[in-house]
Amino acid sequence: KNEVEQSPQNLTAQEGEFITINCSYSVGISALHWLQQHPGGGIVSLFMLSSGKKKHGRLIATINIQEKHSSLHITASHPRDSAVYICAVERDSNYQLIWGAGTKLIIKP
């Protein structure tokens, strides 16, 4: 079993829909990262969090340390949100980052 599991692997939705991407992990962590990669594009950090909730524009990230689970939400989704969203956790025992496989999101107009 992978130490970081993302779901769903693929998600297609209509413009305007509320999107949720999930990340579950099985190791102790000091922080969790959400990143975005557009097709053929670079990787951009969206959030780094170790507790609670963070919001940036239409993006919201939450983490439940006890449940070892994080969610990334997109409100009022738009076609430009189409990208791969990647969760990565940082082990609390060392610097190592463990990467999820990514969720490919397609928002149709």
Next chain:
Amino acid sequence: GAGVSQSPSNKVTEKGKDVELRCDPISGHTALYWYRQRLGQGLEFLIYFQGNSAPDKSGLPSDRFSAERTGESVSTLTIQRTQQEDSAVYLCASSHYRAGITGELFFGEGSRLTVL
């Protein structure tokens, strides 16, 4: 510079040639990662530098791969005797590591390597 800079952005080489890829991290960032991403695949960890500590080379796929970093600045990834399976985008990321936490990651645009 404002972000992580990688060069070259594209490199086409013949099988058996050596290549060198460069990464200029954000000034002051002590942590530097190299990753490889094959077409349609996820990130594959290669090597990690943190300050003056010995680098973690556990992700390097073979002894044809090596990397160096000068202090907390530029890093170079060298691939000797390139093979077709080395074709990929090589990504560099840096962060300001402090208090046991990596910090926000900043990625370069990558160097796309094609081995003919």
